[in-house]
Amino acid sequence: MKLTQEQNDMLNGVHGEAVAYSMRIQVGMGRIFGAKRMVPITRAHVALSAQDADVWFVEKMLGMGGKCKIAPTVNPSIDLSYLNQHLAQIPEAGLDIVSRTNEAYKKIGAVLSFNCTPYLQQNVPAFGEVVGFSESSATPYVNSVLGARTNRESSQSALCAAITGLVPEYGLLLDENRRAEILVEVKAKIKDDFDYQLLGWCYPLVHNGPEVPAFLGIDERATPEGFMNFGAQLNTSGAVGLYHVVGITPEAPDERIVFGGKPPKRKVTIGDEELDMVRRKICGGPGKVDFAMFGCPHLTIRQVADIARICEGKKFAVDVWVLTSSLTKELAQRMGLQEIINRSGGHVIADTCIDVPPCWRPYYGGVGVTDSPKCAYYNEIRKIDFKIRPLGVAIESAIAGEVRL
Amino acid sequence: MSATFKCSAIAGGSASGPALVSDEPICFYLVEPDTGIVIEEGHVLKGKTLAGTVLVAHAGKGSSVVQMDGLYKIAARHKGPVAVILRNPDPVFVSALLVMEISSVYDVDEKFYDFIAGRDGIHISVDASGGLITVEE
Numbered sequence: 001m002k003l004t005q006e007q008n009d010m011l012n013g014v015h016g017e018a019v020a021y022s023m024r025i026q027v028g029m030g031r032i033f034g035a036k037r038m039v040p041i042t043r044a045h046v047a048l049s050a051q052d053a054d055v056w057f058v059e060k061m062l063g064m065g066g067k068c069k070i071a072p073t074v075n076p077s078i079d080l081s082y083l084n085q086h087l088a089q090i091p092e093a094g095l096d097i098v099s100r101t102n103e104a105y106k107k108i109g110a111v112l113s114f115n116c117t118p119y120l121q122q123n124v125p126a127f128g129e130v131v132g133f134s135e136s137s138a139t140p141y142v143n144s145v146l147g148a149r150t151n152r153e154s155s156q157s158a159l160c161a162a163i164t165g166l167v168p169e170y171g172l173l174l175d176e177n178r179r180a181e182i183l184v185e186v187k188a189k190i191k192d193d194f195d196y197q198l199l200g201w202c203y204p205l206v207h208n209g210p211e212v213p214a215f216l217g218i219d220e221r222a223t224p225e226g227f228m229n230f231g232a233q234l235n236t237s238g239a240v241g242l243y244h245v246v247g248i249t250p251e252a253p254d255e256r257i258v259f260g261g262k263p264p265k266r267k268v269t270i271g272d273e274e275l276d277m278v279r280r281k282i283c284g285g286p287g288k289v290d291f292a293m294f295g296c297p298h299l300t301i302r303q304v305a306d307i308a309r310i311c312e313g314k315k316f317a318v319d320v321w322v323l324t325s326s327l328t329k330e331l332a333q334r335m336g337l338q339e340i341i342n343r344s345g346g347h348v349i350a351d352t353c354i355d356v357p358p359c360w361r362p363y364y365g366g367v368g369v370t371d372s373p374k375c376a377y378y379n380e381i382r383k384i385d386f387k388i389r390p391l392g393v394a395i396e397s398a399i400a401g402e403v404r405l
Numbered sequence: 406m407s408a409t410f411k412c413s414a415i416a417g418g419s420a421s422g423p424a425l426v427s428d429e430p431i432c433f434y435l436v437e438p439d440t441g442i443v444i445e446e447g448h449v450l451k452g453k454t455l456a457g458t459v460l461v462a463h464a465g466k467g468s469s470v471v472q473m474d475g476l477y478k479i480a481a482r483h484k485g486p487v488a489v490i491l492r493n494p495d496p497v498f499v500s501a502l503l504v505m506e507i508s509s510v511y512d513v514d515e516k517f518y519d520f521i522a523g524r525d526g527i528h529i530s531v532d533a534s535g536g537l538i539t540v541e542e
Binding site for chain 1: 413415416429430434435444445446464465466467468469470471472473474476477478481493494495496497499500501503504511
């Protein structure tokens with residue numbers, strides 16, 4: 001890789017130890033993925049997680065004098081005071097790791113947005129903009145739906161990018177790697193946001209490889225929530241940093257252009273049968289539930305409104321957690337939606353992730369209902385058995401205390 | 406008898422141990438940190454431990470957080486692989502290996518993967534810095 005004089009200085013420690021360490025990691029990645037140079041970014045998003053590796057890395061960076069050149073937005077942490085008040089006393093170890101993480105990101109110069117859907121609010125790149133984004137639903141959204149350019153950064157490599165203000169130019173930053181190679185003919189009926197969860201989970205099971213897929217046969221534009229779900233599941237069941245939907249997403253006006261005039265390397269079909277297979281494999285059967293959890297990724301105001309419409313005037317039989325951004329929570333308050341959900345016995349909580357281990361301990365070993373396969377998958381490790389249903393059905397289930405169908 | 410295969414370094418260093426071959430993408434998060442045992446339902450490695458192995462991984466999967474967190478947890482307890490041979494590098498997996506400084510290689514002679522198929526436990530030495538894999542028969 002060819003570095004400028006200034007970049008060489010950065011690598012050699014002229015701009016401090018944290019910059020040099022970040023450059024070493026980024027240049028290493030550039031070497032492995034064949035980058036010829038480093039290019040500037042204008043935005044970054046770091047998938048903060050308040051887990052062991054996260055706090056270790058950000059504190060290590062701070063210890064080396066790290067400071068972000070490009071202030072990144074960050075993923076959710078935990079609203080400790082809300083959970084302490086409404087769920088259970090957070091164990092000491094949990095308090096410690098969360099407050100250390102939050103403090104470290106504050107000191108390093110991050111925007112403490114604590115939200116995993118920055119591409120919908122607060123950090124929305126434009127078409128063609130080069131950015132450094134981590135977070136599994138964010139990377140595909142900014143690449144595929146917005147047409148911005150980022151590789152599928154890890155939280156660590158995204159923090160390196162925020163510190164140096166640069167990324168190695170390879171992969172999805174280059175035109176030739178953004179063209180589709182796999183043609184996915186969608187014969188299944190994709191009618192709502194939940195079908196995108198299943199389709200997203202399904203694709204990596206049908207084709208397991210690093211190529212960019214183009215989905216053909218989807219006539220109607222997905223909602224922002226549909227795209228959000230789609231990307232999140234594509235990157236939980238597999239690793240898909242960019243996809244195209246022919247006739248809908250910005251780099252796929254038609255089949256010829258999206259494949260760069262070449263024939264697809266492989267054609268696969270996803271029909272109702274394949275989606276049913278996913279449903280059978282991951283969604284779980286009917287039965288009683290102990291709690292309900294939504295917001296993986298964080299729910300939008302439209303989804304919060306959907307929940308409020310269904311639960312208005314009814315009581316939840318089990319604990320219900322609606323996880324969202326602080327901005328959406330503020331909107332929900334203004335619009336009276338939070339009051340409706342609270343009156344039904346549900347919680348609207350900001351800044352918090354389904355996957356920050358210590359805080360959801362009361363539910364370990366229990367049975368939950370969610371609309372998100374990603375939420376279910378990452379909680380397997382805590383022996384929480386999630387039934388997965390469309391948001392509306394899951395809310396009805398939380399009112400009934402059981403998933404009936 | 407031993408066979409050697411050329412490769413390129415991800416993170417440098419060298420290590421050796423019994424091979425553990427996964428022809429499915431792996432997510433380090435669904436591994437028990439205290440034992441290194443894979444707990445993912447339906448995974449080809451379910452019930453097997455990564456501890457002390459040379460992991461021959463087809464690819465990585467999972468969110469931009471969990472690969473690194475999973476790898477950090479098992480590495481901190483010495484229950485992780487001593488070296489990784491990665492067939493399809495992706496940025497998340499590669500950055501985790503670089504950050505954790507685990508001896509690792511990619512760009513391996515394709516013949517290696519046929520050679521190693523179905524031979525879990527066979528002794529492998531990985532010299533990442535020297536760009537060479539040695540399999541003892």
